Amino acid sequence: MLRYFKKIKKTTIESFIVYAIYSLTLSLFPLVSQKFLDNYNKGFSYLINLFFIFLIIVLLNLISEYFNRVWEWKLAKEIQLIIEGKLFDSFISQDKKNFNDQKSIDYVSIINNNVY
Numbered sequence: 001m002l003r004y005f006k007k008i009k010k011t012t013i014e015s016f017i018v019y020a021i022y023s024l025t026l027s028l029f030p031l032v033s034q035k036f037l038d039n040y041n042k043g044f045s046y047l048i049n050l051f052f053i054f055l056i057i058v059l060l061n062l063i064s065e066y067f068n069r070v071w072e073w074k075l076a077k078e079i080q081l082i083i084e085g086k087l088f089d090s091f092i093s094q095d096k097k098n099f100n101d102q103k104s105i106d107y108v109s110i111i112n113n114n115v116y
Contacts, residue, residue: 007082008075008079011074011078015068018068018071022065025057026061029061032050032053036051
């Protein structure tokens with residue numbers, strides 16, 4: 001199992017970093033909302049600044065959520081490729097008699113139903 005993790009180590013670390021940024025931007029929403037409601041009497045320019053900060057946080061959140069989903073997809077794809085590669089290696093490494101003893105529908109079922 002450790003050798004599989006080594007193959008996806010870079011993508012996993014990148015995924016954690018992107019998720020941390022996403023979580024950070026998500027946690028800033030209540031803080032900015034609280035400041036907005038508590039300091040409404042500080043003037044129009046202060047409220048405009050908070051509004052633009054809120055918009056920047058929304059944009060950062062959307063961008064980080066997009067990249068978070070991209071990295072989740074990338075990680076799932078790499079894991080699936082590793083497992084399918086291992087599956088086909090086990091098919092190829094069988095001797096011819098053992099391979100021919102199995103019905104072709106069994107192999108199709110294993111591949112199409114993701115039975116590993």
